[in-house]
Amino acid sequence: MEQGYYSHENPQNLVRTHRVDVAIVGGGMAGASAAVTAARLGLKTLLAQNRPCLGGPISTECESNSDGHLIVGGSNWTTRDARETGPIEEFRMTSADRYENGWRNHFSQVLRDIVEKESNLTLLLNTEVYDVKMEGKRIRELTARTIGSDLTHHIFPKMVIDCSGDSFVGFAAGAKYRQGREAKAEFNESLAPEESDSCVLGSSLYFRAVDVGHPVKFTPPDWADRIDESMFVNRNHQDITNGYWWLECGGDMDTVCDNEEIYKKLLKILYGIWDHIKNGGGHGADNFAIEWISSIPAKRESRRLIGDHILTEGEILAHSTFPDGVAYSGGNVDLHPIKGFYSGNEPSGGRHGIISPGLYQIPLRCLYSQNIENLLMAGRNISVSHVALSSTRMMGTCSVLGQAAAGTTFLCVKYSENPRQVAQKRIGELLRILHRVDHTVPGVAVTDPDNLCAQASVKVSSSMKLNLLHRGTGMREKLSADEIPSAQSFIATTESLDEAIFLMHNRSASAVTVHAELVRQQEMYEFTTGEVLATTSCTLPPGNAVQAHFRFQAKLQPGTRYYIRMAHAPDVESCLCEHYLPGVWKSKMKRSWPPQGDRHNHCVRFIPEQHPFAGENLLNNNNRGGDALSIWISDPDAPFPQSAEILFPERSLCSCVELVFDTGLDHINIYSRQQECVKEYVLEGIIAGEYQVLAEEKDNFLRFRKHVFPPIILDGIRLIVKASNGDPSARVYQIRAYKNSTVE
Missing domain, CATH: 3.50.50.60 (FAD/NAD(P)-binding domain)
Known part of the structure; x- marks a missing residue:
């Protein structure tokens, strides 16, 4: 039936x-x-x-x-x-x-x-x-x-x-x-x-509060903890809208078996804190009410x-x-x-x-x-x-x-x-x-014999030289006697450094002597150690945006990281530019949570000129900023479109091209697209001097793009960058081509 x-x-x-x-x-x-x-x-x-x-x-x-x-x-x-x-x-x-x-x-x-x-x-x-x-x-x-x-x-x-x-x-x-x-x-x-025990990191509980537009009372449940201002030891609670990571307990409990009991304790603390915020005065919370509380603890261990x-x-x-x-x-x-x-x-x-x-x-x-x-x-x-x-x-x-x-x-x-x-x-x-899925480990280069571009030649429309002297933003950094000194790192592309020119502001009424050192950098974020290769000084007259000429006359090893460290100088500030460059960093960053990174560098130029962003970097085995030359950046003064043309060592069957763009890995900004990322581009195959469109993208915001197409015999590929998400340059780490689209 x-x-x-x-x-x-x-x-x-x-x-x-x-x-x-x-x-x-x-x-x-x-x-x-x-x-x-x-x-x-x-x-x-x-x-x-x-x-x-x-x-x-x-x-x-x-x-x-x-x-x-x-x-x-x-x-x-x-x-x-x-x-x-x-x-x-x-x-x-x-x-x-x-x-x-x-x-x-x-x-x-x-x-x-x-x-x-x-x-x-x-x-x-x-x-x-x-x-x-x-x-x-x-x-x-x-x-x-x-x-x-x-x-x-x-x-x-x-x-x-x-x-x-x-x-x-x-x-x-x-x-x-x-x-x-x-x-x-x-x-x-x-x-x-000193002795082992069963303690672990505690768990936290988040809430969200909203402004309801008018005063609203809050009466805590009778089981809520009683909390006063003295209990908030270094626990900032001025932002009353999004809860607090430090609202934590359970480190002395079993976070597996006692999870529900820990949640109850967290609720008692949460409502006690909110009672203090609402009824303790001075928090600007009259119009605020909690609209959401997490249903589970955020467990750490x-x-x-x-x-x-x-x-x-x-x-x-x-x-x-x-x-x-x-x-x-x-x-x-x-x-x-x-x-x-x-x-x-x-x-x-x-x-x-x-x-x-x-x-x-x-x-x-x-x-x-x-x-x-x-x-x-x-x-x-x-x-x-x-x-x-x-x-x-x-x-x-x-x-x-x-x-x-x-x-x-x-x-x-x-x-x-x-x-x-x-x-x-x-x-x-x-x-x-x-x-092949863009998983990278800083400092680890990956050799890929299947990449058709590995032994190729490359030609680009333009590339950026490391000249930041005239890109100032009006921001300055004091040459102060801090734990972290004022310094600027770079990766050398020449065998010598005759001179480094910085823009500085001398606020005193008389000339000031500024001392600087050229140092081989041991680690890419360490500015207090390393071998000092040369020391020099310059006399800086009073004034704003004055050029400070540091004449080092030092030998360099191309492809090696160095930094210039400037000594404390009262009343002297170094001019900054807002221009994030992978592998090129100033030493000081402001602290915030989450860490925001820093798009700024010192306004600096080198003699002879350094060219760390050449098109040849597209063929290197590194695809993130670090201790190696890794990225092609086009001349920021040259307009779009910009292009990179890669010719294979021999005509080859190709069905897949992988592109790695720059999404600003030095900073965390999750509220907008990364301005450095390529937005609009055309990918073309080269066949006997002719160009055939393989893929086109008008609104990209991703670092890694994989384009798969029917197998075709090619002499090479060309990437035409028509626009970025805000940066004046095309920025590309790698262009990789493969016979097969599947990973084997």
Whole structure:
């Protein structure tokens, strides 16, 4: 008998079976980045997220703005050009574009839209993985349930990436793990306690308040904490609209088992704070009311799965690199007080950690389980000490960890190997694979033999010389006796430096002698160390925008980074220009949170002229600012269009071109498109001296663009840049061409 409805005699099919290359559990920034990376590499991918939206702590249900501004990692108050690339950069830039177009509280939707566009990716929201079945030392099956639909999922993955934060999959599979603080003696960590314990970083709770246009009362619940002004130790609460990261507790509790109890305590603190703001006077809150409170705590720490290596405080402070370095960070080593809001001292800072430790690498050995053969982890659950976690937990870092784990999974599937084998013998190939999805590690160049442009020749319409002398903005920087001196870095392209000319303002009534040193830079964001190659001085007469001539007469090594350091000079200021240039930085940046970077440089010119932005950089193996020549920038005084023409060493079959543009990796500005990014361009194939359009884009805002077209035999390719998003130059890191569009 046919029936048009379901009944006990004609039941619905509530079971789904998935056979996939990789199952990713957890849809925060690590999980979303891992899923998109795996899918784009061609893996059959499943992403299971137990919440209704993606993003974790930055999601619509957890963060008051959900606009991406809290996604930081490598970028800090001293590191330069350190923002993360790959899918995470696409998430950021898409969010920025939507912000400009009127979107708000939208980051979760951005993630969902990008994830759901991937044909190789199955997204299961509101789906909790609750059971793990093993076969020897491998995970054979995950069982999950979708809340609200009664669906049960049986997932059979070749590989698993645990991005759940609490490491449920690893825990259930029997993976080795840690939870709590190691004793100081175990890893010789200065910030660790004398004895080990179960304490962790606490959890926070966000709220959002709005101006309702008229006075409104607030009566707190009788269970709210009673809070007065004396309890806000270095906790700024002047902005009453968006909640506070320092609204924290639970560090002395079990953040896995006691999560709901921690949430109740956070609510008590939150309503107590709001009672103080509303009824304590002096906060300008008469017209404000809370309209939203996060339904879940923003958790910082719980279980950490153990891999073949445990990253520690000492390795972070040593700016360590590793043979298997596949990710990086530069986040503050920031151990919040265990008692959180009720600690009686400031919520973060020097007494709790080490601010701006500098960039360091994270090895692949921290990203896979020591004892479960097909399990990787990404996010705040990787193999690190408690102290190190306070830096690696940042969401930008979690994103690149997810990308690196996904790339590793690709090679595991390709060669039927486990992650340990990849770490031991395939790191070069892994970096090349990740390179194809724009995952980069600062300071690591990637050689790609499949790139048809690798041995090509290039011709550009123009290139910028490093002359910032006449681009001043009216801003100045005092030559003061600060901890960080006034300095300007650059990468040399000549074998000598005869003279550097700065614009300066002498506010005194008489001439002042200004001293300067030419220094070989040891690290790209360090301006107090390095070999001094030459010292000189100049006499600066009174006046504004006076040229200061520093005659060094020094030998240089092309392709090497140097900086000019200027000594303290009372009443003297150096003129600044607002012109962000990858690899060319001034030393001082203002501190803010999140770190905003700095588009400014000193107004300077070099004799002989330096040309660090030549077209030949398009063929280099670096595609981000750093210690190497890496980007083509056209002459800012030459109008658009600007072009770059690349001729292959021999006529070749081509079906894919990848373009890497500049999106200002030195600063975090998630509220608008990056002005440096190419907006309008035409990509052409060159055939016997003729040009054929392969792709055209009129409104680009992304750093990485991949254009796939029917296979065609070409002599080369030409990129014509017609406009940027505001910068006067065309800025391109790399143009890459491939026979095959798929990554192999």
